[in-house]
Amino acid sequence: MKQVLVTGGSGFIGSHLAEALLARGDQVTVVDDESTGNASNLAAARENDRLTYIQGSVGDETIVSQLTENADEVYHLAAAVGVALIARAPMETIERNIYPTELVLSRLRERIQRGENVKCFLASTSEVYGKNPKDTWSEEDDLVFGSTTRPRWSYGASKAIDEFMGLASHREYGLPVVIGRFFNVVGPRQTGAYGMVLPRFVEAALKGKPLIVHDDGAQTRCFAHVDDVVRAVVTLMETDAAVGKVFNIGSDQPISILELAKKVIEVSGSSSTIEFQTYADAYDKDFEDIRRRVPDLTRLRSTIGHVSDHNLDSIIHKVIEFQRTCAS
Numbered sequence: 001m002k003q004v005l006v007t008g009g010s011g012f013i014g015s016h017l018a019e020a021l022l023a024r025g026d027q028v029t030v031v032d033d034e035s036t037g038n039a040s041n042l043a044a045a046r047e048n049d050r051l052t053y054i055q056g057s058v059g060d061e062t063i064v065s066q067l068t069e070n071a072d073e074v075y076h077l078a079a080a081v082g083v084a085l086i087a088r089a090p091m092e093t094i095e096r097n098i099y100p101t102e103l104v105l106s107r108l109r110e111r112i113q114r115g116e117n118v119k120c121f122l123a124s125t126s127e128v129y130g131k132n133p134k135d136t137w138s139e140e141d142d143l144v145f146g147s148t149t150r151p152r153w154s155y156g157a158s159k160a161i162d163e164f165m166g167l168a169s170h171r172e173y174g175l176p177v178v179i180g181r182f183f184n185v186v187g188p189r190q191t192g193a194y195g196m197v198l199p200r201f202v203e204a205a206l207k208g209k210p211l212i213v214h215d216d217g218a219q220t221r222c223f224a225h226v227d228d229v230v231r232a233v234v235t236l237m238e239t240d241a242a243v244g245k246v247f248n249i250g251s252d253q254p255i256s257i258l259e260l261a262k263k264v265i266e267v268s269g270s271s272s273t274i275e276f277q278t279y280a281d282a283y284d285k286d287f288e289d290i291r292r293r294v295p296d297l298t299r300l301r302s303t304i305g306h307v308s309d310h311n312l313d314s315i316i317h318k319v320i321e322f323q324r325t326c327a328s
């Protein structure tokens with residue numbers, strides 16, 4: 001039985017990942033400080049006696065040393081997440097995203113130096129591409145960040161530092177590391193509280209309130225179901241050829257945010273209207289957005305094959321069903 005550690009495991013993606021690893025038969029330890037996650041996300045998983053839940057921080061040296069000591073695999077997802085949170089608290093973003101990753105990787109490198117076996121998955125983000133103007137982004141493309149006077153880029157830049165540290169740990173110390181750049185992951189348990197667009201739209205539609213679209217709504221994004229993303233992560237970690245590499249993970253089917261708002265209204269049968277809001281009103285005057293964000297999934301497909309079972313309509317149905325269940 002594998003011993004696996006999931007950091008950020010009471011968060012949206014982490015809780016689905018913990019469930020998938022339990023279903024695989026692993027002994028799963030989750031550590032989470034519940035800063036943006038919620039222990040209730042693991043309510044079902046906690047009935048399984050192969051799950052151990054630690055409420056604590058991956059910025060805590062003692063906790064990280066203890067929890068990484070016996071793990072066969074570490075999935076490091078704990079981070080400051082969400083455009084609204086990042087715009088509001090760039091210092092916290094930088095601290096939460098860099099130091100804990102450095103700590104986790106240093107403990108794992110020590111184990112490799114002692115001749116032990118351990119493998120690590122690092123959760124990165126499409127935000128590392130910044131505002132690269134290409135139509136689709138592939139893993140070897142340049143990272144094109146905006147000015148440091150725009151706090152938004154601190155998220156992508158801090159995750160890029162994590163990637164550099166992960167790749168250096170592999171090159172210099174032989175630590176088996178797999179890096180996944182997630183592109184707009186959505187599904188049940190995601191909260192809209194930190195700026196995530198789909199849960200925000202669904203919540204407004206179900207309450208009959210206006211759906212707030214930022215700017216002109218022509219920005220495009222690709223939305224992937226969390227189950228597809230989790231399956232890709234688990235399969236990559238089971239694939240030797242993935243070690244030491246970076247992978248885009250997500251959907252490559254773009255939709256504009258305005259079209260998404262219309263689709264949510266249609267699928268939910270809501271009478272809500274759509275209202276537009278400037279970035280300055282939504283965040284602040286320094287906010288800068290990305291117009292188009294579409295991954296090139298060639299590397300992912302050639303490494304693990306099939307990547308998606310969900311289309312956007314079925315994803316929206318599942319998010320609606322989840323929010324209705326929570327509200328009742």
Ligand SMILES: NC(=O)c1ccc[n+]([C@@H]2O[C@H](COP(=O)([O-])OP(=O)(O)OC[C@H]3O[C@@H](n4cnc5c(N)ncnc54)[C@H](O)[C@@H]3O)[C@@H](O)[C@H]2O)c1
Pocket residue numbers: 007008009010011012013014031032033034035036037038056057058059076077078079080081096100123124125126181182183184185186
């Ligand atoms: N959801 C997406 O679309 C998306 C896109 C790109 C990248 N990601 C990455 O995926 C990972 C998971 O994101 P998510 O969407 O599930 O967000 P989330 O906020 O639900 O999950 C992050 C979890 O980490 C926990 N956490 C934060 N700092 C911590 C610390 N110091 N110690 C312990 N726990 C801590 C939070 O409480 C939360 O449960 C993150 O690394 C994020 O950067 C997500």
